[in-house]
Amino acid sequence: MPETNSPPPFPKHFDGERFYNPNATPARGFLDVFRWKLTSRPESSPRFVPDVTPIIPPPRVEGDELRTTLINHSTVLLQQRGVHILTDPIWSDRCSPLSWIGPRRRRRPGVRQEDLPRIDIVLLSHNHYDHLDLPTLHWLASRGDTVFVAPLGVARLLRSENIGPVVELDWGEAKELGATTIHGVPAFHFSARGLFDRNKTLWCGYVIQSPGRTVYFAGDTGFGSHFAQIRERFGSPCLSLLPIGAYEPRWFMSPIHMAPEEALRAHEILGSHTCIATHHGTFQLADDGLDTPKKLLSTRPASFVILENGQSVSIP
Numbered sequence: 001m002p003e004t005n006s007p008p009p010f011p012k013h014f015d016g017e018r019f020y021n022p023n024a025t026p027a028r029g030f031l032d033v034f035r036w037k038l039t040s041r042p043e044s045s046p047r048f049v050p051d052v053t054p055i056i057p058p059p060r061v062e063g064d065e066l067r068t069t070l071i072n073h074s075t076v077l078l079q080q081r082g083v084h085i086l087t088d089p090i091w092s093d094r095c096s097p098l099s100w101i102g103p104r105r106r107r108r109p110g111v112r113q114e115d116l117p118r119i120d121i122v123l124l125s126h127n128h129y130d131h132l133d134l135p136t137l138h139w140l141a142s143r144g145d146t147v148f149v150a151p152l153g154v155a156r157l158l159r160s161e162n163i164g165p166v167v168e169l170d171w172g173e174a175k176e177l178g179a180t181t182i183h184g185v186p187a188f189h190f191s192a193r194g195l196f197d198r199n200k201t202l203w204c205g206y207v208i209q210s211p212g213r214t215v216y217f218a219g220d221t222g223f224g225s226h227f228a229q230i231r232e233r234f235g236s237p238c239l240s241l242l243p244i245g246a247y248e249p250r251w252f253m254s255p256i257h258m259a260p261e262e263a264l265r266a267h268e269i270l271g272s273h274t275c276i277a278t279h280h281g282t283f284q285l286a287d288d289g290l291d292t293p294k295k296l297l298s299t300r301p302a303s304f305v306i307l308e309n310g311q312s313v314s315i316p
Contacts, residue, residue, distance in 0.1 A: 043289030110310025125219025153201030236271030243279030
């Protein structure tokens with residue numbers, strides 16, 4: 001047989017019943033959640049920070065520009081060549097199954113819902129409430145003309161809520177949507193929306209390929225070997241979106257959330273031209289303070305960019 005230079009497939013990550021992180025420390029279980037909450041010493045943060053002035057993105061961008069706007073948390077608007085992509089959109093006041101309890105918004109979104117341009121593609125990294133927000137997804141679906149891309153098993157929930165059309169991807173699978181190709185890639189995390197569905201659906205990152213440009217959205221992930229695998233398969237991204245928050249305490253969070261310095265290492269491994277930090281500054285989900293990740297990265301390379309909600313950068 002002729003030799004090929006194609007990279008090896010991503011490792012097995014399903015045991016026939018549940019998904020798992022291959023060659024990695026498993027996410028902590030429910031007993032560890034109780035241990036964490038009993039011993040938790042969260043950093044003090046303001047209940048609400050009124051420092052966001054929402055912007056109105058342009059209806060489209062021209063030429064080869066990639067305009068990237070951090071809206072809040074892991075919600076990023078990518079605008080390029082007439083294609084608009086939104087990652088893990090959330091506009092709700094809480095990321096919780098209940099409207100009256102759970103982590104509450106500490107900053108406003110940087111773009112109001114009614115000021116969003118047309119959205120062609122929504123990327124959903126997994127089913128946690130701060131990444132898959134049903135009220136927001138209902139609103140987006142009601143506008144029409146949006147394709148929702150989700151990991152294996154998540155489409156069932158979306159379709160039951162009349163949210164669609166939906167494309168499901170496994171790690172290593174891809175879908176062409178016009179001139180844009182979306183690839184599902186590994187992340188080190190877990191899934192659950194209730195007490196009995198843990199790891200029944202997949203979690204993932206995405207590589208977005210368009211003519212002349214590759215963008216990597218990591219979703220929610222711990223640090224691991226998958227960054228090198230993604231670079232080997234797709235080359236160095238023009239832009240990477242990497243999470244930096246909800247990392248303390250490390251004994252609990254390290255399998256599923258990167259610390260800020262690990263995000264810097266991931267940026268170096270990927271060889272990203274530019275990296276934009278996500279998963280910070282809007283919801284306090286762990287023991288680290290709302291703006292602690294940003295402060296810890298005060299001395300960082302210029303290629304690692306930390307935006308405020310509503311700030312944008314243009315990447316040529």
